[in-house]
Amino acid sequence: MAIGIKVTLNEGLYLKDPQATVLGQNIIKHSILLIDEIGFEAFTFKKLAQKMSSTEASVYRYFENKHLLLIYLVSWYWEWVSYLIDIHTMNIEDPRRRLEIIIKTFVYASLDNPSIEYVNESVLHRLIISEGTKAYHTKSVDEENKEGYFINYKKLTQKVADVILEIEPDFPYPHALGSNLFEMANNHIYFAQHLPRLTDVTVVKDDLSQVEAMLMYFAFNLIEKAK
Amino acid sequence: MAIGIKVTLNEGLYLKDPQATVLGQNIIKHSILLIDEIGFEAFTFKKLAQKMSSTEASVYRYFENKHLLLIYLVSWYWEWVSYLIDIHTMNIEDPRRRLEIIIKTFVYASLDNPSIEYVNESVLHRLIISEGTKAYHTKSVDEENKEGYFINYKKLTQKVADVILEIEPDFPYPHALGSNLFEMANNHIYFAQHLPRLTDVTVVKDDLSQVEAMLMYFAFNLIEKAK
DNA sequence: TTTATATAATAGCTTTACTATCGTTTATAA
DNA sequence: TTATAAACGATAGTAAAGCTATTATATAAA
Numbered sequence: 001m002a003i004g005i006k007v008t009l010n011e012g013l014y015l016k017d018p019q020a021t022v023l024g025q026n027i028i029k030h031s032i033l034l035i036d037e038i039g040f041e042a043f044t045f046k047k048l049a050q051k052m053s054s055t056e057a058s059v060y061r062y063f064e065n066k067h068l069l070l071i072y073l074v075s076w077y078w079e080w081v082s083y084l085i086d087i088h089t090m091n092i093e094d095p096r097r098r099l100e101i102i103i104k105t106f107v108y109a110s111l112d113n114p115s116i117e118y119v120n121e122s123v124l125h126r127l128i129i130s131e132g133t134k135a136y137h138t139k140s141v142d143e144e145n146k147e148g149y150f151i152n153y154k155k156l157t158q159k160v161a162d163v164i165l166e167i168e169p170d171f172p173y174p175h176a177l178g179s180n181l182f183e184m185a186n187n188h189i190y191f192a193q194h195l196p197r198l199t200d201v202t203v204v205k206d207d208l209s210q211v212e213a214m215l216m217y218f219a220f221n222l223i224e225k226a227k
Numbered sequence: 228m229a230i231g232i233k234v235t236l237n238e239g240l241y242l243k244d245p246q247a248t249v250l251g252q253n254i255i256k257h258s259i260l261l262i263d264e265i266g267f268e269a270f271t272f273k274k275l276a277q278k279m280s281s282t283e284a285s286v287y288r289y290f291e292n293k294h295l296l297l298i299y300l301v302s303w304y305w306e307w308v309s310y311l312i313d314i315h316t317m318n319i320e321d322p323r324r325r326l327e328i329i330i331k332t333f334v335y336a337s338l339d340n341p342s343i344e345y346v347n348e349s350v351l352h353r354l355i356i357s358e359g360t361k362a363y364h365t366k367s368v369d370e371e372n373k374e375g376y377f378i379n380y381k382k383l384t385q386k387v388a389d390v391i392l393e394i395e396p397d398f399p400y401p402h403a404l405g406s407n408l409f410e411m412a413n414n415h416i417y418f419a420q421h422l423p424r425l426t427d428v429t430v431v432k433d434d435l436s437q438v439e440a441m442l443m444y445f446a447f448n449l450i451e452k453a454k
Numbered sequence: 455t456t457t458a459t460a461t462a463a464t465a466g467c468t469t470t471a472c473t474a475t476c477g478t479t480t481a482t483a484a
Numbered sequence: 485t486t487a488t489a490a491a492c493g494a495t496a497g498t499a500a501a502g503c504t505a506t507t508a509t510a511t512a513a514a
Contacts, residue, residue, distance in 0.1 A: 039366035139266035225448035
């Protein structure tokens with residue numbers, strides 16, 4: 001997943017591969033920017049087309065509807081985080097150190113080097129924080145899950161669970177802790193910025209160190225305890 | 228908050244108090260059932276009016292739009308959970324025992340005795356699990372927060388944080404753990420039912436005991452560790 | 455008994471969420 | 485190089501969503 005390389009995502013998510021054409025890449029690029037700007041509810045394919053100087057009908061040739069586009073973007077994010085974890089933990093023996101890196105990646109994903117020119121990963125991270133869970137909180141979740149649309153999140157969770165089990169094979173909730181660390185990272189960045197009384201951490205400018213410290217505390221104290 | 232008693236919710240959430248009239252109570256009742264049935268995205272005031280044999284215009288006299296109605300229902304739930312915690316922990320000295328009851332309440336809220344005839348708390352719980360976070364994941368969160376629309380969630384979190392601090396005054400993240408226990412309860416019930424690879428617990432029929440056990444494990448092991 | 459309020463019925467308007475058709479470019483391949 | 489297919493833009497059209505407004509009637513309060 002370096003510059004010029006394709007991200008592999010479930011083919012059912014799109015009608016025509018958006019990574020394969022300039023227009024498709026533009027759809028990805030501008031949908032991230034526009035959803036971040038006006039929110040997912042107000043986002044429409046018509047507004048997106050206007051912003052890109054294209055047409056609604058052209059956007060519909062790539063994605064069936066905005067919900068599938070959201071799953072596409074969220075899946076992209078999960079893949080990107082998985083990729084970052086892989087390259088950052090490569091050659092690192094100690095599983096505790098690897099879990100530390102995973103937590104840092106969850107928190108600081110947006111600050112990492114961009115990989116693909118038409119995806120602003122920093123904006124994408126902000127989008128995931130505020131809109132991400134809408135991808136799988138729908139009436140159609142079971143059908144979509146059957147199609148494999150959430151496989152990237154599952155694989156990411158499994159990756160974290162594997163490291164947790166390497167640290168402590170008797171830890172009883174590795175998957176739950178894995179997904180919870182990811183959700184907590186996003187939730188508490190959001191809470192710190194919008195609903196501060198739901199958390200104890202503060203986020204000043206781009207300083208996410210308190211979120212990182214909290215996740216480290218939660219993760220390692222829980223895993224310790226299993227001994 | 229017994230039968231016949233009103234739940235106090237922010238007045239900015241509605242145009243006319245739905246608890247004060249039969250039509251208003253019907254709006255509450257049927258919106259819970261209909262959102263649960265078809266999902267929040269497909270839910271409209273027109274469909275709601277049809278189901279209640281009323282009119283769209285009449286619903287609009289009570290709620291400005293479906294988003295504020297959702298916040299209203301979610302706030303109701305937060306209030307209801309707070310109430311359950313209060314009556315169940317009343318007269319209980321030991322804060323550890325009180326935290327146990329709080330966790331049980333988060334998990335088993337839907338099985339508790341109904342308090343108000345026009346609210347099906349069991350269906351409401353299911354709705355909160357699948358749609359709840361949409362109440363505060365919007366572009367308007369800051370304005371709405373300024374209006375005090377999320378005060379009930381904050382108070383609930385504060386209630387849990389107080390108990391955590393009573394158990395262990397040095398615990399550094401009482402609010403975060405409080406809100407996380409609530410979010411985790413809902414998330415992992417949802418994961419167990421729809422995306423099981425994101426968790427380690429299973430939910431068979433209405434048996435939520437594994438979710439309860441996991442939350443107990445997380446909460447008490449973390450708090451222990453602070454000593 | 456008047457008067458205010460609540461509701462139902464109806465209409466209408468703009469936007470959203472699509473689908474379809476038809477030229478005109480642009481890439482591909484013979 | 486030309487034909488030919490695919491992609492795109494332009495345009496039109498439809499049903500539903502998300503409202504607002506008006507009027508008539510039923511009900512409650514003064």
